Amino acid sequence: MSAPYELIYYTGVPGRGEHVRLILEEAGVPYKDTQSLSFDEARETVTTWLAGDGHGNPPYFAPPLLKHGDLVISQTPNILLYLGPKLGLAGSRENDLYRVNALALTALDGLSNEVHDTHHPITAMLPWEDQKEESKRRSKEWVQNRLPTILAYWQRVLENEERGPGPWLLGDTFTYADLVLFQCLDGTHYAFPKAMKQARETGKYDKVFKLWEDVKARPNIAAYLASDRRQKYQDWGVYRHYDDNDVVAE
Amino acid sequence: MSAPYELIYYTGVPGRGEHVRLILEEAGVPYKDTQSLSFDEARETVTTWLAGDGHGNPPYFAPPLLKHGDLVISQTPNILLYLGPKLGLAGSRENDLYRVNALALTALDGLSNEVHDTHHPITAMLPWEDQKEESKRRSKEWVQNRLPTILAYWQRVLENEERGPGPWLLGDTFTYADLVLFQCLDGTHYAFPKAMKQARETGKYDKVFKLWEDVKARPNIAAYLASDRRQKYQDWGVYRHYDDNDVVAE
Structure with a gap:
């Protein structure tokens, strides 16, 4: 299928969507990313997709979503599972x-x-x-x-x-x-x-x-991490830093 | 592959292994289950598999495990993903x-x-x-x-x-x-x-x-649920009942 890969996710944190970006960046394939939108526009896009009827797919509970032609799927590990074999990043042996x-x-x-x-x-x-x-x-x-x-x-x-x-x-x-x-x-x-x-x-x-x-x-990951496509961690994402929590083992 | 499906899990609670049992029971295929062992033997079997080198597969973090010939895989949704298409329970359309x-x-x-x-x-x-x-x-x-x-x-x-x-x-x-x-x-x-x-x-x-x-x-699920293969919930499993937690919404 020649349709582009499209990541639908929030803007402003790496979040769970980052796993999808990394596999696409490593493979060096072009992709669309709602990260190019403003914070409010990206959030509105996500909300609209979640509220919709699935557009031929079952409705989704949470982002990230991957759109590839008519197929739109959710769940980070599921998106990676879909992309992995297509991008040659899912292993070399049977199973x-x-x-x-x-x-x-x-x-x-x-x-x-x-x-x-x-x-x-x-x-x-x-x-x-x-x-x-x-x-x-x-x-x-x-x-x-x-x-x-x-x-x-x-x-x-x-x-x-x-x-x-x-x-x-x-x-x-x-x-x-x-x-x-x-x-x-x-x-x-x-x-x-x-x-x-x-x-x-x-x-x-x-x-x-x-x-x-x-x-x-x-090489592709290093270039990506140095680019402005790599978002900074923020204290509203999956990974947050709180001094109170930043302890060591005894 | 004509090898039997083998579920490696604890005995005595439905737990995460139950999802694997249900798909095999629905499909009506025979399978081996460490549930047929005593509590201690099943636990020891699980521990031995987790401590091992993976036997040709990467080591595992936690049960359930599914063994099918030489392939041994972990993670409940991953096991279902493997079995689903083989058992005709993964949908009817592309993707x-x-x-x-x-x-x-x-x-x-x-x-x-x-x-x-x-x-x-x-x-x-x-x-x-x-x-x-x-x-x-x-x-x-x-x-x-x-x-x-x-x-x-x-x-x-x-x-x-x-x-x-x-x-x-x-x-x-x-x-x-x-x-x-x-x-x-x-x-x-x-x-x-x-x-x-x-x-x-x-x-x-x-x-x-x-x-x-x-x-x-x-029919196959009803027969399974009525059998002694269906374990009872116990208060050391994934699902536990505590009166203190059993509240209603306001």
């Missing part, structure tokens, strides 16, 4: 798509959804200030117990040499799961710089931090 | 797989992950008693604001008649997303019976509650 999708889902669970919930443990419908005490408690627990568990898992995946000695999650085969993990590590570092520095300095997760650097250095 | 996957992911987000977090808003690594006050606050907010938003979304999907007048999420085409939504509604009803009764009585979500009944009445 790799399911291996890559599992890795992407696991990265989003632990280092995106869980990190989001550190600043909104009670409800996303109230501001942080109204759940500050719970947020501090959840952040402390997360840094102490979940972050090491999650980083240790990714180190273990990267130490597994059944698919070659690395540096990627599927050994020598670069896939979109590497892009997802990169963005998750990058956002978590914005939210918890002290804990991420502490974790890095233990040396126990060297392959994980190396993957973060290696993705950043890929 | 329906991505529509079905989006619906399944959205059901799991709102009516499984969010419901889980009502009893563990601070961390899954501490017992409920240690986060009881936060759990009560989150449950109250969830019942008041999230449950109506989520049920209204599913009602809107079911009112969308672009694919026929129903009764399924893709109109007249039954898919595994219907099974996922059924199990999510069923588990949420166990956790929050008062709020679900209240929501039902408003009449605003009649198509959602009808889907729950319609799935329950499908």
Whole structure:
């Protein structure tokens, strides 16, 4: 299908839409992005799509959305699943798509959804200030117990040499799961710089931090990150920095 | 591939593994299930798989796992994505797989992950008693604001008649997303019976509650639910009932 890929998302934060941008940027394909609109116009576009009847697809609960011709789909890992094979970023062996999708889902669970919930443990419908005490408690627990568990898992995946000695999650085969993990590590570092520095300095997760650097250095990604298409983290996105939450493990 | 499908999961609760059982039961295919083991043996089997090197696949973070020959994959929506097309339960039109996957992911987000977090808003690594006050606050907010938003979304999907007048999420085409939504509604009803009764009585979500009944009445599902393969909900699973949390909207 020769239709362009169109990302429908908010403007002004990387957010969940960033995973979609990264796969398209890595592949070097042109795409449309509501990010080129003003803040209000992008928000209105998202709202209009969510309120609509799906235009031949089931209605959507939340952005990002990907439009490709008549197909419009939601859910970040689902959009990546659709794009991955088309862009040559979903592995090289039979059934790799399911291996890559599992890795992407696991990265989003632990280092995106869980990190989001550190600043909104009670409800996303109230501001942080109204759940500050719970947020501090959840952040402390997360840094102490979940972050090491999650980083240790990714180190273990990267130490597994059944698919070659690395540096990627599927050994020598670069896939979109590497892009997802990169963005998750990058956002978590914005939210918890002290804990991420502490974790890095233990040396126990060297392959994980190396993957973060290696993705950043890929030519198309490096060019993208240096461009004005890369949005800055803001404290209304998935990843937020609050000094109160920025603790280290004991 | 003629290898059997093997579900690797804990014994004693429906849990996330239940979504895998339901798709296999609906399709009427034989499968192996670690549920046939004792509680301790099943837990040990899960632990052994998680600690291993992936046996030709990347290591896994959490169960359920599906083994099919040499392929072993994790992540509930990923397992369903793998099984759906093989079992004829992933839609009838081009790209329906991505529509079905989006619906399944959205059901799991709102009516499984969010419901889980009502009893563990601070961390899954501490017992409920240690986060009881936060759990009560989150449950109250969830019942008041999230449950109506989520049920209204599913009602809107079911009112969308672009694919026929129903009764399924893709109109007249039954898919595994219907099974996922059924199990999510069923588990949420166990956790929050008062709020679900209240929501039902408003009449605003009649198509959602009808889907729950319609799935329950499908011959293979009805036989499964009446069998001893269907586990009871227990208060150590994804769905837990606490009287303190079982509130109604104001």
